[in-house]
Amino acid sequence: MPPSNDVPPTVSRNLVARLLATARHVRGWLALNNEFMWTNPDADQNSDQSTYIYCIHGTADFPNSFHYFGDNFLKQYAENEQGALPNEILGIKSLSFTGRLAGLGIDDYASQALAKIEKDCTPDPLNPSKVIPKKIVLIGHSRGGVVAEALASLLEKRPDLPQVTAVMAIAAPFGAPMPQET
Numbered sequence: 012m013p014p015s016n017d018v019p020p021t022v023s024r025n026l027v028a029r030l031l032a033t034a035r036h037v038r039g040w041l042a043l044n045n046e047f048m049w050t051n052p053d054a055d056q057n058s059d060q061s062t063y064i065y066c067i068h069g070t071a072d073f074p075n076s077f078h079y080f081g082d083n084f085l086k087q088y089a090e091n092e093q094g095a096l097p098n099e100i101l102g103i104k105s106l107s108f109t110g111r112l113a114g115l116g117i118d119d120y121a122s123q124a125l126a127k128i129e130k131d132c133t134p135d136p137l138n139p140s141k142v143i144p145k146k147i148v149l150i151g152h153s154r155g156g157v158v159a160e161a162l163a164s165l166l167e168k169r170p171d172l173p174q175v176t177a178v179m180a181i182a183a184p185f186g187a188p189m190p191q192e193t
Contacts, residue, residue, distance in 0.1 A: 156183025
C-alpha cells in the first residue's frame with residue numbers, strides 16, 4: 012500500500028506552532044536595534060545607592076531578548092508586599108549594538124556599551140533634572156556576559172562614571188574560543 016499523504020491533525024498543529032514560533036524569533040532577530048528602558052516610578056532619585064541595571068544580550072541575539080525579563084521582573088516586584096522594585100533601582104535598560112553581524116569583537120561591543128552608559132550617566136546642562144545613578148549592575152547573556160565583564164573593566168578605569176557593583180553572566184562562554192575578530 013502506498014504511503015498516505017494525509018498528515019494527522021496534531022502533527023500539522025504542532026508544525027504550525029513551531030513555524031510561527033520560528034517566524035516570531037526571526038522577526039525579532041532581524042528587527043531594528045531598539046533599546047528598552049523600564050523605569051521604576053517609586054525610585055529614590057537622591058539615594059546614594061541609586062542603581063541602573065543594564066542588560067547585555069548575546070552578540071548574535073537581539074535587544075528584545077531581555078524584554079521578557081524586564082517585564083516579568085517589574086511584574087514580580089509589583090506583586091510583592093512592598094508593591095514595587097526596591098527604591099534604589101532607578102531602571103532596567105536593555106542595550107543594543109550596531110554591527111552585530113560584522114565580525115566585531117568583545118572590546119568593540121564593550122566600547123559601544125560604554126558610550127551608551129556615558130550618555131546615560133553624564134549630567135546634562137540642558138536638563139538639570141536628569142537623574143544620574145551612583146551604581147551600575149550588568150547582566151549579560153551568552154556572549155553578552157563576556158561583553159559585560161569587559162565593560163566592567165572599562166568602567167573601573169572611569170571614576171567619573173558610576174561604578175559596577177555586580178556582574179551577572181548567564182550562560183556566558185568564558186574561556187571558550189571566540190570567532191576570529193577583525
